[in-house]
Amino acid sequence: MTRRAVIRGVGHYLPERVVPNAYFEETLDTSDEWIRARTGIERRHFAAEGQTTSDMAARAADIALVNAGLKASDIDAIIVATSTADLTFPSAATMVQAKIGMKHGFAFDVQAVCAGFIFAMTNANALIVSGQAERVxxxxxxxxxRIMDWTDRTTCVLFGDGAGALVLESQEGAGTPQDRGILATDLNSDGRFKDLLYVDGGVSTQSTGYLRMEGNQVFRHAVTKLAATAKAALDKAGLTATDVDWIVPHQANIRIIEGTAKKMNLPMSKVVVTVQDHGNTSAASIPLAMSVGRANGQIKDGDLVVTEAIGGGLAWGAVALRW
Structure with missing residues (x-):
């Protein structure tokens, strides 16, 4: 028998404030049509004043726990993927731990920008497979x-706020590609491309900084690298693209999503797309899309799902799992 990390529950939270593309027409040389045509984004959510990353993470966690039929006391560990933690330290994860009433176990953050959730899932899988945790x-x-330059129309129209959460649980499988749970993962990074996507500030420079991106360059890297990492994860699992029921990609840009699906020879009818409603929520986008896809009846028990993301670093990766 093989220990697998199986999805037990899923949930997401979005701030109440919805910001349509038209909002940016008031201050920038842009338009709803321009944003839709180039990104596929129609609206996004912004956190309320005083609302923090850990606040939203805790809300998503509570919903995922209800969906799983579990309590905080049933969880052994919390991993939060974020690049926008409330404080320099302690971790957002320990704040979530307190907010959901979990008084045991351990919690920590993972920072890989938009690829963060892939890295967090891979870490959670390792904890479960190694026997260090039963539920993560x-x-x-x-x-x-909070890190947008509101004068830069090439970046500030792209991003939104939110949170998504999964409960992963240890279950026994037969060790075949038909098992439920995470079947394979693939992680990559290349620090030579730091200047393509970064924030120009930080603790050691005593500044907050704003997000900076070379969008055309990121696009060129994204499609090739995302298709390659998805194939690598499937190869490790002993599967091919023809076995895939759903791609749940990082929701950055509809053109990247379409380009990746085409490179994988999969139709858009097999892709969960939420970018139009949420914009790019970085590390939150994949669990948010999974939660929406599950709630919409798209993702069903037994479906083979491939999820992939690329973010600053550059960092990228993929997970192949059976729901």
Whole structure:
């Protein structure tokens, strides 16, 4: 028998404030049509004043626990993927631990920008497969609205805030590709491409900074690298693209999503797309899309799901799992 990390529950939370594309027409040389045509984004959510990343993460965690039929006391560990934690330290994960009433176990953050949730899932899988945890709450949460340069129309129209969460649980499988749970993962990074996507500030420079991106360059890297990492994860699992029921990609840009699906020879009818409603929520986008896809009746028990993401670093990766 093989120990697998199986999805037990899923949930997401979005701030109440919805910001349509038209909002940016008031201050920038842009339009709803321009944003839709180039990104597929129609609206996004922004956190309320005083609302933090850990606040949203805790809300998503509570919903995922209800969906799983579990309590905080049933969880052994929390991993939060975020680049916008409330404080320099302690971790957002320990704040979530307190907010959901979990008084045992351990919690920590993972920072790989938009690829953060893939890295967090891979860490959670390792904890479960190694026997160090039976149930892990994996959360992606971001308040990217706090690091936007509102004069830069190429970046500030792209991002939104939100959180998504999964409960992963140890279950026994037969060790075949038909098992439920995480079947394979693939992680990559290349620090030579730091200047393509970064924030120009940080603790050691005593500044907050704003997000900076070379969008055309990121696009060129994204499609090739995302298709390659998805194939690598499937190869490790002993599967091919023809076995895939759903792609749940990082929701950055509809053109990247379409380009990746085409490179994998899969139709868009097999892709969960939420970018139009939420924009790019960085590490939150994949669990948010999973939660929406599950709630909409798209993702069903037994479906083979491939999820992939690329973010600053550059960092990228994929997970192949059976729901």
């Amino acid at each position: 709450l994996v959360i992606g949460a971001e308040t990217f609205s």
